[in-house]
Amino acid sequence: MSDAAARAPARSSSKARPALLNALQVGLPAIALLVMLAIIFSIRPAAMSYFGFHLLFKLSVPLVFAALAQMMVIMLGDIDLSNGAFVGLITCVTALYLQDAPALALLCYLVLIAVYAGFGLLIHSRQLPSIIVTLGMSFIWLGIAVILLPAPGGSAPAWLASFMSWQPPLMPLSIWLAALAALAGHLVISRSSYGVVLRGAGGNPRAVERAGWSVIGIRVAVYAAAGLLACLAGLTLTGLTTSGDANVAPAYTLLGVGAVILGGGAFTGGVVSPVGTVVGALTLSLAGSLLSFLQVPPTWQIGAQGVILFLVLAGRVLLSERAR
């Protein structure tokens, strides 16, 4: 990669730079991820196995989906502060109804996704700041979740729990799901012609409107897709914890934002990378394990996560400066 970095700008800088920057943006969290894994494996070589990977990445599955949901919203130039609360609500619905009344649970999911998309419509049609509307939404999701399930409880359907502990061939389930999600996101958002329009709706809505697309329609659809991804996060999380809890995932909101930015996304809208986001989410969820492997005292672990976030992002600045 360094060879390409040295040669590409000299040849055709105008064309090569976006591709190069793109590669760096995705590459950097991936490098961070590899460094972390290398440290963990050097301390505990036994972790370098199917089962080791399974344990290390087990809890990353819901975060990957939550981060992708956040990415959809950030792609539109908005931000979603209700993401974590929504995931918590989904775990409550799942733990309460999916086992005994699957039809009711499905109906709940659909209604919630529709409401979520409705807020997306409200934000656009009244030109409201998404940060405050989604802040209000987070209270609404939390409220509904607490009404449904005042204390953590319920139970995950057996098939969901056993799916989450399923050990597929070749790679652990968490890696399969992350890879599939990244591939699907890459094909739809980064590669397809429809993806260009989707990103355009965030980066330059007027141009997309002029080209004959309905920006309202796109925005509602993207919000609905974000709701669906957050649903998947809630479902997989319930499969892991086997219970519902309104307050299980508030951290997902900001971790998801962190993953999107680590993966090369920008708040300006239109600039996101699904592969980068997935790798960013894996990096952030591995950071916790790394710190306990390094025997960082618990009181310093949160702080060390902040430092890791800084280090990876600082690397991005250094690399992009060199690319220039």
Add this chain to the structure above:
Amino acid sequence: MTRRLSLAPWTYGFIVALAMWLATTAYSGIGSAGATLSGALAFGAFSVVVGTGQMFVVASGPGNIDLSVPSVLTLAAYVSMTVMQGSDGMLLPGLLAALAVGAVAGAANFLAIVALRLPPIIATLAWSFVFQSLAFNLGGQATLKPPAGLSRFTSMSLGGVQFMPIAVMVLTLVAMIALKRTVWGRQVLATGQSEPAARLAGINVARVRLIAYMLCGTAAALAGFLLAGFSGGAALNMGDAYLMESIAVVVLGGTSVAGGQANAIGIWGAALFFNLMSTMLNTFGIQAGVRFLLTGVLIILIVALVPRPRVR
């Protein structure tokens, strides 16, 4: 555009707050009206201090926001309680220590934003993890007790009127004057409206923002210092509620998230609205879930219904 009923956006918070106060009073009798209001004023004062700092940051340009407010508040409370060790004689050094923590934290936030070219959300979030860790190491799970003098000061009242809310109102007034009349205040708004234009006009944009972030950190630290005195000590989760609240009071108070436009009085309206609402819903005996739900609906309704001035 048609001229509608021309109420300034920031008045809505006060109107809703008043309605809630009346509803609470109607429910639990006229005798409790004073207690309800003074409670809301006391708790509202903390939200206002934190919100005023956040307002300067938000006004300094689109995307500028400080998520480290709760952790700075907690860290400053721990540092000052450690400095004072419960002795009244150390009040001033304790206060200065708290303010210094806030100013340094604000500068650190801004430095990360500029040096690493990070979006403020991410930079302040990463710092907040670090500050949280520092507070954790300083105090652990234990609650550090405040000096008796500080507790007395925070709940002191002169002739039935609490002193602290009045002091915070003076602070709001100072913030208003700073925004409207001082060079730095005008520069913040100019920077927030258009950074390139402000740059061309010869404004040192970086310095203006640095001061905004340092003020925000200092305000959070002051709130932490006072809150520790008011609520009987520094505790690890004392700042948690202020993350969302500091943003909500600023935006509901009429400050534009897009920057370039700020309102200091409006923060009081929004802070009273928040505190009176929770008092009202508590008085009505409404369960926690419904309370959250109504809070969310009201936030969205207010933002959706209040006409916003167009800054172009």
